[in-house]
Amino acid sequence: MSEHAIEFLRGWIGEKVQCPHSPIEIDQQAETLAKECCAKAAEAGILLEDIQEEVGDIQELIASRL
Template sequence: MSEHAIEFLRGWIGEKVHCQSSEARIEKQAETLARECAAKAAEVGIPLEDIQEEVGDIQELIASRLEEAAEADEQQQAPKAAE
């Protein structure tokens, strides 16, 4: 994948992917964000195939990032709940 495509995907995920609490919401959000990402990539001249060649299914990647964000948020909330 081109360096331009990698930079685009990293920046886009960092901007759009935020914590979600339930698995159902994560999957729905991942589906929506994957469509948005593909459309935005096309707008800037990056074929979806270039991205998928490097990372596989972008919906799965986004879902994984959403899950990581939710887990990190839960870990941050746990100490506050104990106080």
């Protein structure tokens, strides 16, 4: 994965991923945040494939951070 993609993902997760109030909300929040992350990465010119190559499923990564 490119250094630019790594920096983007780290910054985005640090800014956007916050612990939900209820464990039940984790899957729903992770799905929403993954979609938002993909959209922002595309706006920044970062290919989803570059991110997935390094971290796998973005939704699973975000859920693990929540």
